[in-house]
Amino acid sequence: MTLPSLRESLEAHGLMAKKSFGQHFLLDLNVTRKIVRLGQEGGNSFDGQVVIEVGPGPGGLTRAALESEATYVLAVEKDARFIDLLTELDTAYPGRFGVVEADALKVNEPALLAERGLPPQAHLVSNLPYNVGTPLLIKWLTGPWQPKSLTLMFQLEVALRVVAPVGDDDYGRLGVISQVLCVCEKLMDLPARAFTPPPKVDSAVVRLIPRAERPDARVIHNLETLTAAAFGQRRKMLRASLKALGGETLLAKVGIDPTLRAENISPADFLRLAEAL
Incomplete structure (x- = not known):
């Protein structure tokens, strides 16, 4: 046809x-x-x-x-x-x-x-x-x-x-x-x-x-929460924008400089933060 x-x-x-x-x-x-x-x-x-x-x-x-x-x-x-x-x-x-x-x-x-x-x-x-x-x-x-x-x-x-x-x-x-x-x-x-x-x-x-390896639902939820906080205040250092989620303690756990801003953090490092949260 x-x-x-x-x-x-x-x-x-x-x-x-x-x-x-x-x-x-x-x-x-x-x-x-x-x-x-x-x-x-x-x-x-x-x-x-x-x-x-x-x-x-x-x-x-x-x-x-x-x-x-x-x-x-x-x-x-x-x-x-x-x-x-x-x-x-x-x-x-x-x-x-x-x-x-x-x-x-x-x-x-x-x-x-x-x-x-x-x-x-x-x-x-x-x-x-x-x-x-x-x-x-x-x-x-x-x-x-x-x-x-x-x-x-x-x-x-x-x-x-x-x-x-x-x-x-x-x-x-x-x-x-x-x-x-x-x-x-x-x-x-x-x-x-x-x-x-x-x-x-x-x-x-x-x-x-x-990707072949998919994070579990908890980690994906944490990733959404972290990125909302970090990029919601993207001009602030992570120790401030992520303060309610653990701030410097969370960042130290995965070895990320707390004075960095969201725009400087790779997707892989955001994933590590989500796994640690």
Whole structure:
């Protein structure tokens, strides 16, 4: 079956992007195919795997994921207006596609997969809505369900924070949590003009691959607490910003100079602090 273009599908259903949902559509299938291809490099193939996509909108990334060797693509869309349009993809890819109307922040991914008889793990691919990108990433990083990989598009400033090295101006809480739990890589930049309607900022695609050794839930919770305190007062020395969490005593336990600031502490050292807390 030959599918209409994404623009034709939008016009046929009388659909436009909704500002309240942070929607900016990527309608160039060459770009969406490149995102899916880059997400699979380095031995991270979707071949024989399940892919979950959040916020598919008109389905540009969805089509690219379905063109891959993934066995099944499950789309999670909050905007009910797009369900009928997306459901049409099942005709072109019978038995390989499903869509559920739900808020990804509240979704129980293992339950969604189990309901369809799919394995409990999946790769995540998404052009994330700008207004919920960071909360969704934190959910997937720190929650009980662990994706096999995450190929995600953010506004550029968020993408830079995810991959920023220690000491960089963009280095902060998001980068520490992301890098402790995953190997993070920025794959490509996308100018605002690539989207319909164009946002006010550029975007970038980041891939995160969970590390083989994952800290337990207690340590992850401690990491969230420590980074919130340390970067919440990032101009203060650690002995002051972490005072309520043990301050100099905690820092001495792991051999970290208490006069340093959060921006000078590597993800590995934040992990050691979280383990010691």
